[in-house]
Amino acid sequence: xxxDFLSCQGITLKRSPRSVxxxxxxxKFRRGELIGLLGLNGAGKSTLLRILMGLLKPTxxxxxxxxxxxxxxxxxxxxxxLAYVPQAHAMTFPYTVRRMVELGRIPHHGVAGRLGxxxxxxxxQAMDRLGLLALAERPVTELSGGEKQRVVxxxxxxxxxxxxxxxxxxxxxxxxxxxRLMSLLAxxxxxxxxxxxxxxxxxxxxxxxxxxxxxxxAQIVADGPPELIVTAERMSRLYGVSLAQIDHAGKRFxxxxxxx
Amino acid sequence: xxxxxxxxxxxxxxxxxxxxxxxxxxxxxxxxxQDPVADxxxxxxxxxxxxxxxxxxxxxxxxxxxxxxxxxxxxxxxxLLGVLSGSAFGAALMIVLGASPAWIQIGAFAGxxxxxxxxxxxxxLLPQGGLLTLLMGGLVANAVFTALLSLVKYTADxxxxxxxxxxxxLGTLSQTGWKELSWLTVPVLVLVAVLVLxxxxxxxxxxxxxxxRSLGVPIQIMRPFVILLATLACAxxxxxAGIIGWVGLLVPHISRMLAGAEHRRMMPVCALLGAAGxxxxxxxxxxxxxxxxxxxxxxxxxGALAFILVLRRLRxxxx
Numbered sequence: 001x002x003x004d005f006l007s008c009q010g011i012t013l014k015r016s017p018r019s020v021x022x023x024x025x026x027x028k029f030r031r032g033e034l035i036g037l038l039g040l041n042g043a044g045k046s047t048l049l050r051i052l053m054g055l056l057k058p059t060x061x062x063x064x065x066x067x068x069x070x071x072x073x074x075x076x077x078x079x080x081x082l083a084y085v086p087q088a089h090a091m092t093f094p095y096t097v098r099r100m101v102e103l104g105r106i107p108h109h110g111v112a113g114r115l116g117x118x119x120x121x122x123x124x125q126a127m128d129r130l131g132l133l134a135l136a137e138r139p140v141t142e143l144s145g146g147e148k149q150r151v152v153x154x155x156x157x158x159x160x161x162x163x164x165x166x167x168x169x170x171x172x173x174x175x176x177x178x179x180r181l182m183s184l185l186a187x188x189x190x191x192x193x194x195x196x197x198x199x200x201x202x203x204x205x206x207x208x209x210x211x212x213x214x215x216x217x218a219q220i221v222a223d224g225p226p227e228l229i230v231t232a233e234r235m236s237r238l239y240g241v242s243l244a245q246i247d248h249a250g251k252r253f254x255x256x257x258x259x260x
Numbered sequence: 261x262x263x264x265x266x267x268x269x270x271x272x273x274x275x276x277x278x279x280x281x282x283x284x285x286x287x288x289x290x291x292x293x294q295d296p297v298a299d300x301x302x303x304x305x306x307x308x309x310x311x312x313x314x315x316x317x318x319x320x321x322x323x324x325x326x327x328x329x330x331x332x333x334x335x336x337x338x339x340l341l342g343v344l345s346g347s348a349f350g351a352a353l354m355i356v357l358g359a360s361p362a363w364i365q366i367g368a369f370a371g372x373x374x375x376x377x378x379x380x381x382x383x384x385l386l387p388q389g390g391l392l393t394l395l396m397g398g399l400v401a402n403a404v405f406t407a408l409l410s411l412v413k414y415t416a417d418x419x420x421x422x423x424x425x426x427x428x429x430l431g432t433l434s435q436t437g438w439k440e441l442s443w444l445t446v447p448v449l450v451l452v453a454v455l456v457l458x459x460x461x462x463x464x465x466x467x468x469x470x471x472x473r474s475l476g477v478p479i480q481i482m483r484p485f486v487i488l489l490a491t492l493a494c495a496x497x498x499x500x501a502g503i504i505g506w507v508g509l510l511v512p513h514i515s516r517m518l519a520g521a522e523h524r525r526m527m528p529v530c531a532l533l534g535a536a537g538x539x540x541x542x543x544x545x546x547x548x549x550x551x552x553x554x555x556x557x558x559x560x561x562x563g564a565l566a567f568i569l570v571l572r573r574l575r576x577x578x579x
Contacts, residue, residue, distance in 0.1 A: 050470065053470075053474055078476065079474060080476070082474070083474065086468060092332045092333065092334065093334065094520075094521045095521045099521075103464060103467070106475045106476060107475060152471075159475070
């Protein structure tokens, strides 16, 4: 397991003896990888991310962070290494955008600790990267869905964790912000971060991603470079829709076949 | 400060601020002189009520703000997990058993803690865990202790025990003297101070479970711990003054409007505002008529009206 930043071995999750969500999933992730996890609704993508974060205990199997059993680490130590953006986020109280992003510094200074100059700098940088500086003092309850999503992403960046596990980070973002976020994630991977994201838009990480995974029937059925995994044939089989692909300028686009 | 001055000056025997200052000076041995009536009114009647009002108001409002943050719902009050129904049952049981005032207070405190403890224990028996099961556990505990309270009221002697139970449930500071305050003041103040110091944690606990845990906060330990602190604070105030409604729901809202949602700024305001609010309500309740309107009725009445204004303001902000 040396050299792997994050790995899991034999992960199985059963809701009941008949309902197997994940079946013997083993994966290894390195720093600097930008990985897309594809699968149908309910395939277990979010569940797998939660297990990798240590938020959900699998029925069997183990997760390792830099070779150490994840379950043996203190929560704050895990949070300094792994940041997580969930699919849904609770924003009940009208905290300012700045305060929400500041919460990302908790793994570094504790819950009760005061923010130092370094913390404030990281918070500003994270907001800047997500284009949130102009919204810094706005209550999060007044933001649109896409703006809230950017706030949660900025909080994950402020955490300064090497691993970023993002559950459908593009959802709710307008087209421009989707493109900007994909570029940002590619930059982060180039800086040495591990970026693992789930998505329903395979084109998104075809050009920028280094690796694509397909989760189907509780198992990883494909794992490799996007150009080999994100193909019309596989996507047609996965989504049950007949697709054709167009490759242009290093990008791949899909459209439904006319005959269908 | 203004509410303290008003509370000491106003009542069926009005005192000028000058006379009150003279009494306080004599109490602190700053100067001599005599004013037996004013001394008795301030030292034996109003001052203990002021201290009790400050403790009850700050503890209920900080407890309410804590419940709202931890349960991620700005519309919950301390009653949601059963502390009020449990305390009411404990006190009513003691009254029916003919216990002394001290035992009634102990019964109220223990009832509140047992009710919330039962709710949390029931939630742990339910599958999945998390916030929803905690609320369901609280719902069950609340229903059970409300039913037990009704049972006690049904079996109470309608001539003397039932009126005593009803009076206690209406809430008042008139039963609180220096004796009760001597053992309740320090624990309540410590609990309020701890809740205020834990304010930054409330920001995190008000996020989703996965979000809080991914920031390194063990929510499965911290949430019951913070609920326990808020419950202890609320149960102590109920044992002191009976059921004082609306404070735990309304004051956190007004505090958020004044200081913002961040708990580090909002909780100290909440403690001060809760104390001032209960003091003012108590002053009005004993000055309005020749008798005394129970404090619980005043807070219910003014609380409901004020809540409409708060909701209007919140709606105005949102549009």
